[in-house]
Amino acid sequence: MIEDYKKHAVVWDWDGYDNTPEFDYWCNYAAQFGKKVLIPMCALGQSGAYIAQKGFDVTAFDITEEMIYEGQKRFGSVKNLSLIVADICDFDFDEKDFDFAFIATQDLHLLPDMESIKKAFVSVASHMKKGACLALELILPSQESYEYPTRTFHPRVPNYTDKKVWKDGRGKYDAATKRHFIEQVVYIEDDKGMESFHYSIILQYYEREKIIAALDHAGFIVKGEFSNRSREPWTPKSREWIIEAIRR
Numbered sequence: 001m002i003e004d005y006k007k008h009a010v011v012w013d014w015d016g017y018d019n020t021p022e023f024d025y026w027c028n029y030a031a032q033f034g035k036k037v038l039i040p041m042c043a044l045g046q047s048g049a050y051i052a053q054k055g056f057d058v059t060a061f062d063i064t065e066e067m068i069y070e071g072q073k074r075f076g077s078v079k080n081l082s083l084i085v086a087d088i089c090d091f092d093f094d095e096k097d098f099d100f101a102f103i104a105t106q107d108l109h110l111l112p113d114m115e116s117i118k119k120a121f122v123s124v125a126s127h128m129k130k131g132a133c134l135a136l137e138l139i140l141p142s143q144e145s146y147e148y149p150t151r152t153f154h155p156r157v158p159n160y161t162d163k164k165v166w167k168d169g170r171g172k173y174d175a176a177t178k179r180h181f182i183e184q185v186v187y188i189e190d191d192k193g194m195e196s197f198h199y200s201i202i203l204q205y206y207e208r209e210k211i212i213a214a215l216d217h218a219g220f221i222v223k224g225e226f227s228n229r230s231r232e233p234w235t236p237k238s239r240e241w242i243i244e245a246i247r248r
């Protein structure tokens, strides 16, 4: 699975649409807790670069070397941004006084089982100050299986002048295993011709109670549960689940 991110790194920012509202959301969220921000599973570190440019002190990390390498090429000159190769399940940075950490857009679901989730929470907790906040954007498992057929995706705003990138993607969710399988073919066309590669990931969804217990075990108290970024309270009808957990 990580192999697939290696190939993807060079065109991860294929869609150049304006992410400013999302990045501002994270800046405003972080500002309530302090200046030191930790971003696990950051891919190229796009959000981290934006947040650092707004005056925060950011450490962003990813297990895929190629992602961090491409991130360095794009954002290496940004002040107060460290981009590091590390595994969220087992990392040990010198700084242990982060004020705010976030894992956005379902990224945590790439971890394959509760053991990895528990290790990730323990590792993150050990880098955070008392009173610091960990915000998680998760999806709760559906009781129903579903699948969706192949669709072609073009960038909303093309981000490259030297190549064209588009993707075919399809997916399938299995309620028995709570796994969401996503398969894509990524196409890259430039003046030398066209190449493509397959990309497949599995998102493992988890029961709410298990995540809350794992956070508690790692030293976090869940202070808020929301169903969207507008902070509407979470209700069992919502599969979207945003957690605000505070380090004890």
Ligand SMILES: C[S@@+](CC[C@H](N)C(=O)[O-])C[C@H]1O[C@@H](n2cnc3c(N)ncnc32)[C@H](O)[C@@H]1O
Pocket (backbone or CB within 6 Å): 002, 005, 040, 041, 042, 043, 044, 045, 046, 047, 061, 062, 063, 064, 067, 086, 087, 088, 089, 104, 105, 107, 110, 111
């Ligand atoms: C969907 S991408 C992240 C996208 C990112 N949120 C963004 O806005 O660009 C998920 C990333 O998680 C990384 N990842 C997967 N397992 C990881 C692990 N155990 N530790 C750290 N990063 C991991 C992958 O390499 C990949 O870059």
